Amino acid sequence: MKSVIKCNCGQRVLAKDVMQTGYYLRLFGPNFVYVKFRCSHCKKLGEQFVKQEEWEDGILTESPGEMTAEEHRKFKSMDKINIHECIDAHFELEKISSLAELREAVEKSTN
Numbered sequence: 001m002k003s004v005i006k007c008n009c010g011q012r013v014l015a016k017d018v019m020q021t022g023y024y025l026r027l028f029g030p031n032f033v034y035v036k037f038r039c040s041h042c043k044k045l046g047e048q049f050v051k052q053e054e055w056e057d058g059i060l061t062e063s064p065g066e067m068t069a070e071e072h073r074k075f076k077s078m079d080k081i082n083i084h085e086c087i088d089a090h091f092e093l094e095k096i097s098s099l100a101e102l103r104e105a106v107e108k109s110t111n
């Protein structure tokens, strides 16, 4: 499993939330990477030690394909798609006969 840093509230910590990082070197046992952050969700300060061997590229970045925090919030605030919306979408798609119309329909639905 890919390691991630999370705030106590469950929000993932990303590079933009990080205020300070450092190494915590020990003579014996694993070394740690120290991360101080301000959570983008609850705005609380937090800190975490991550074992150096668990620290990997991408630990502070979202992998492509993942939703942004903003998208996540947007979708979370929306209701579930109901059957009527499915049927509407189906009929809307049936009406479309050209690429230009499809483009227009997409633009309308995203604005």
Ligand SMILES: [Zn+2]
Residues within 6 Å of the ligand: 007, 008, 009, 010, 011, 039, 040, 041, 042, 043, 044
């Ligand atoms: Zn938080």
